[in-house]
Amino acid sequence: MTGAMRETLPDLAAMDALGERIAVRLRAGDVIALEGGLGAGKTTLARAIIAALGYCGEVPSPTFTIIETYDAPPLKVPVVHADFYRLERPDEAEEIGLDEYRDGAALIAEWPDHAGGFAHERTCLSIRLETEGKGRIAVFHAGEDWLERMP
Numbered sequence: 001m002t003g004a005m006r007e008t009l010p011d012l013a014a015m016d017a018l019g020e021r022i023a024v025r026l027r028a029g030d031v032i033a034l035e036g037g038l039g040a041g042k043t044t045l046a047r048a049i050i051a052a053l054g055y056c057g058e059v060p061s062p063t064f065t066i067i068e069t070y071d072a073p074p075l076k077v078p079v080v081h082a083d084f085y086r087l088e089r090p091d092e093a094e095e096i097g098l099d100e101y102r103d104g105a106a107l108i109a110e111w112p113d114h115a116g117g118f119a120h121e122r123t124c125l126s127i128r129l130e131t132e133g134k135g136r137i138a139v140f141h142a143g144e145d146w147l148e149r150m151p
């Protein structure tokens, strides 16, 4: 996971492994921005991260609720899992209280562009997922703070 790296994710086990690698680096205040079209695997990767942080229950898709929250403990870091697909304007993210939900938590954001995008944030790791055959390709763009955390 460096500047603009590509990685092949051939199956769900690869998604779980990527989720674990992100989870060990994740801190409160971070943004994981998950981009890609319908069915690209955004929710699958979000679930893998949340599970790797220590959550054992079902992780519902936030498509209709927009925001789902996960506390620490049991998670290592509190998480806000958001799906901004249904927002009609970026301002709506503020109106539904995103900043309050995010306070002290990491944000995993699907369709981040619908909320104005988070790429300007130093702690943002942006991952674009694309379909390739039966698997997926991930393209990473990491903010300065993420890069400094790399081993």
Ligand SMILES: Nc1ncnc2c1ncn2[C@@H]1O[C@H](COP(=O)(O)OP(=O)(O)OP(=O)(O)O)[C@@H](O)[C@H]1O
Pocket: 009, 010, 011, 012, 014, 015, 036, 037, 038, 039, 040, 041, 042, 043, 044, 045, 063, 134, 135, 136
């Ligand atoms: N690396 C992978 N290899 C094979 N199948 C995958 C992979 N990642 C995800 N999938 C499968 O792709 C399907 C769609 O995944 P998912 O629901 O996570 O997509 P999404 O990007 O959240 O879609 P949407 O935006 O429509 O909610 C699921 O059936 C999932 O099991």
